[in-house]
Amino acid sequence: QPPPPEPPQPYEPLAAEPLPNLKLAAARFAEALLTYPVGASSRDVVAAALGAAPATSSIAAVARVAAPLFPPGAGSQGRVIYPQFGGLQPLGPAARRASIMVVVEQRLVPDSGEPRSVTRTMDVRLRVDGGKWKAWSLYSAGGTEIPRPAGLPAHAARVLDDRRIELADTARWDVHAGLIDERVLRTMSAVAERLAISVAVLRTGHPYNVFGEKGRVSSHTVGRAVDVWAVDGIPVVEQARRGTPPWKVVGRLLDTRRVTQVGSPFDRDPPPPNSRSFSDTVHSDHIHIGVGPRRRR
Structure with a gap:
């Protein structure tokens, strides 16, 4: 043995x-x-x-x-x-x-x-x-295993197979289950075209509500957000400076119309009500990327 x-x-x-x-x-x-x-x-x-x-x-x-x-x-x-x-x-x-x-x-x-x-x-x-x-x-505890189904949509398969996107199995199971908004997955792929990212959480493993705010359901809970804890293999918390890869990622995200929330160590756009970016202690160690509800047609 x-x-x-x-x-x-x-x-x-x-x-x-x-x-x-x-x-x-x-x-x-x-x-x-x-x-x-x-x-x-x-x-x-x-x-x-x-x-x-x-x-x-x-x-x-x-x-x-x-x-x-x-x-x-x-x-x-x-x-x-x-x-x-x-x-x-x-x-x-x-x-x-x-x-x-x-x-x-x-x-x-x-x-x-x-x-x-x-x-x-x-x-x-x-x-x-x-x-x-x-x-x-x-x-x-991070959920239970959900096998990868056959016939996944192309945007989901692309995220799962991209070596520049590091996912915990918990996040993979969320994608397998079809719980994540297509716009979130497409945004992840777009970011990874230039820089490798390490994902902490999509849906499972995140608090159901925004922490400490009863009745305010998190964007993660409805599959409309992702948190990135490292960019190019280096933790975001160690790159909280202008000009770093996370700084550049935030700038590109703010140029993407489908992205409505960008939490990070940087607040890079105008103050409310026109702001989409925000920064606080909670977001000092990751980049939160969220999309809004889909418009009814």
């Missing part, structure tokens, strides 16, 4: 991150949730990941959401690819509640057979407790 694989390197925040301790707490929770031996109890793994003797009800609630992370007959190793902001409340460095969308690789090692890897986007919820950020819930 081959020796077990080396454990992945734990995540460490980038120097440019505006809230490094928040990102670190989300990453440590994800790593703990995705690292367990064959036969481990999901409830025991969840309890250890939450830490500090969580309530039984909290363990049960997280274990229900985390069920796709625990296939029978396999152990797991987790690696954090990138933890992206999903929302802050209040908005800014003084936030005390947060959603972090953690893009992870889960390496599943079965009792028998070959190991396989799945990449997911998980919606981890955190709050400040005793002066420290702590994970308290999981709102999405």
Whole structure:
């Protein structure tokens, strides 16, 4: 029997991150949730990941959401690819509640057979407790596998097959299911013609509502948005300067009529009501690209 694989390197925040301790707490929770031996109890793994003797009800609630992370007959190793902001409340460095969308690789090692890897986007919820950020819930484990169907529309197949578009499996399953607006997919392909992009989330794994705003459904929830966390292999948060590839991407997006929302480290067009771009702490680490509702004919 081959020796077990080396454990992945734990995540460490980038120097440019505006809230490094928040990102670190989300990453440590994800790593703990995705690292367990064959036969481990999901409830025991969840309890250890939450830490500090969580309530039984909290363990049960997280274990229900985390069920796709625990296939029978396999152990797991987790690696954090990138933890992206999903929302802050209040908005800014003084936030005390947060959603972090953690893009992870889960390496599943079965009792028998070959190991396989799945990449997911998980919606981890955190709050400040005793002066420290702590994970308290999981709102999405990144969905369940949806095989690629035959006869996908050309614009969907183009995105899935483009080596310059890095997608987590969670995002691929959204495309397989036909959940993403054609205009979003066409925009992704257009951006990738010039620069490689790494996508954190399309629909699954994003908060249902704009974080902290009850009743305001996110554009992601209705399949009309994509978040890009890296351009040309470099995190957006490390390129928050004029003239960088993300700066140029934002400029080109604002020249595209179908794009109605561009959130990023840059605010590049006039103030409201004519503005389509915006910038805040949440969008300091990615480019959010959204399209509006389709007009009725």
